[in-house]
Amino acid sequence: MMKLRCETDPELFCRVFFPRHCRYPFSPLHRHLFRQYCRQQHQPLHEREGRNYAVAAPRGYAKSTIATLLLPIHDVVYRGEGYIVIVSATLPQSVGKLKNIRAELAENRMLRECFEPQISRITSRQIVVNDIAIEAFSVGTELRGITYRHWRPTKIVIDDGEDSDAVESPEQREKLTMWFNEVLENIGNGYTNVIVVGTVLHSDSLLANILKRPDFQSRTFRAVETFAENTTLWEQWRARFNDLSDPCRAETARSFFELNRDTMLKGARVLWPEKEDYYDLMCQLTTRGRKAFFKEKQNDPRHHEAQLFDPETFRYFTLEQSSEQIAGEQIVQPGSSRQVSLDRLVRFGFLDSALGGAGSDFAAVATVGRDEHGYLYVLDVWMERASPTRQIEKIFDLHALWNYRLFGFEANCFQSLLAQPIEQERQRRRKAGRPWDLPIEQVSHRENKLRRIASLETLIANGWLLFSPTLGEEFFQQCEQFPRAAHDDGLDALEAAVSLARTGAIGRPLPASTRRSSRHLTSY
Missing domain, CATH: 3.30.420.240 (Nucleotidyltransferase; domain 5)
Incomplete structure (x- = not known):
């Protein structure tokens, strides 16, 4: 019965079979990924009409765990795909994701006892499970003509496909966009689902532009959904937090916050409070700087692109x-x-x-x-x-x-x-x-x-x-x-x-x- 329920409920599947990956309650980001995933089911693969969707997520919010680990495993144990392609900025990144999938299929005792996945081929860049291939590539790779048996890629996941340094170069951004438009989007077929997940590293990045495309269903998530109303108290907190002459400044700042907690949290709302509450995020904003915070946590690199120093x-x-x-x-x-x-x-x-x-x-x-x-x-x-x-x-x-x-x-x-x-x-x-x-x-x-x-x-x-x-x-x-x-x-x-x-x-x-x-x- 549980196996049958998990086929149409990927959230339950993740909780039951991967508890060590799901220590916190799921956030709206994760539930959005589950909903998008469910919309591609209930049709024979060869009759399916492929879909495109893109998700911009904060760094460290388990988007890769869901999109390129747990859901691909659901694909193979329930035989929902024919040929899955995982693409990242570098080959070691995508190969690492493939290794994680392979490790779960080989070592997750509960998963193996319930589904008995049949692994018939393992290489550094490809595994074949239940006659479904999962293969790893890097961006910029020549992908024309790739197939597995009679399938062209049925599912393509681009996860963190942009390099932090390369994205700063207009030439490199243009080169990546041309590769995506001319190569990657043409390797599939009418049944191919294209999923792009990542963090927006530049206002003219590939992901930033995909999020605007009408043929992609897109959504952007931010770690801080709304900032607290009382900026005066937070400035006073920041002065204490940054006082280098106070060897206990972190404790001093925390005490100030606890004394004024209700007022300082009024109006604040965060995406995943069980993982990072508002106080944690304000500490990161202060220690890492506004530029890094707004890019990595808010998907808003424009915040300081025009002028960093005033x-x-x-x-x-x-x-x-x-x-x-x-x-x-x-x-x-x-x-x-x-x-x-x-x-x-x-x-x-x-x-x-x-x-x-x-x-x-x-x-x-x-x-x-x-x-x-x-x-x-x-x-x-x-x-x-x-x-x-x-x-x-x-x-x-x-x-x-x-x-x-x-x-x-x-x-x-x-x-x-x-x-x-x-x-x-x-x-x-x-x-x-x-x-x-x-x-x-x-x-x-x-x-x-x-x-x-x-x-x-x-x-x-x-x-x-x-x-x-x-x-x-x-x-x-x-x-x-x-x-x-x-x-x-x-x-x-x-x-x-x-x-x-x-x-x-x-x-x-x-x-x-x-x-x-x-x-x-x-x-x-």
Whole structure:
């Protein structure tokens, strides 16, 4: 009886046979997938009229578990399909999904006892169960003419078919769209169901455009369906949550929330409260940044595509001369009487080098200080279309001013050629009795530059990265126009300097002998 009921009730099938995958109650997203699935049943396969549907889901909400694991297993044990094709951005992704299906069919004791699935073929990219083939492919693959026995693909599932880096390239987006339109949509037949599930990574991504197509039945789900009404209390909570001077800030913020829970949750509604409640999601919004949150959890990458950084919202500090200040330069945090001596900041620098010459990129050196709590201060950003020789001279001049704990430069391509000239300049200055002991580290960037720079947004939004207003119009213009600015050299250098400051050696405060002035820094 249970076996018969599960044939027409995929939700019950998942609960009965896969309890370890279904620990939480199903969300509206999952029930939507079940309803769409049921609409394709009740017809002989060769008489079926194929359907297209697309679902945009938040990251981490079990869309793949339902769409490319549990429902394909339902297909094979009840013999509802002839040839299933699973497509992901990379072959390892789709092969991994196939392995999960194979593992359940081989190891799920209850499933095997009830259905006795007959596995007749296993390869790294294909399994055949009950004379139904399931095969894994990556996007961009040549799929023309693929068949299993007399079937062309009867069900095609594209699950997370877009690469996070490639989707940022207009050329790669166009290439993927052409492949989908010209290749994938033509490999099926009149009975073929095409299901596209994923997260919208760009406003012009393949999934974003499929969601608009009239021949696809589409729906978009968001982790936060409506935000809480009382923004004032949430801003006060965020200030406590982001206070790096409080070692128990997470507990402090939670206590504030519990004290004001009813008011702070008024109007809030989330998609899957059993998995992630509103408080969990607000913590993610704060720690991961608005850009990542709205893209990965809200399927809204447009939220920051036009402008990621707004200098008007930055937190700033100013340098004030004080003849009475003998303890060194000070930084005063806004809204706080706590003062931090500039001499107690550990300073880091980074050179984003360039070839020099009119019309070329700027060479840029960013200087960042870190206090004992982890707040970061952008002390200086030097940018100039300078020759490599001038760049090397400048970094030693800046070291004489700031006394860097660690200084980095990019080891990729041409920049690696600077290592020897830097060492020569170090020896020349040592002989001349000038500051020479610049601690150098070559850095090899492995992540996409735009993504690295975008990671600063979280630090800025949380008030953990403060700026001097004297950094220059060119730098702030690059901030304002990113990611569409003609140049982003200052931001590139800043991100690298920030990375050094967050991961580099943090030793003792600088000795008093290195202090050069009695100035006062006030932030606002």
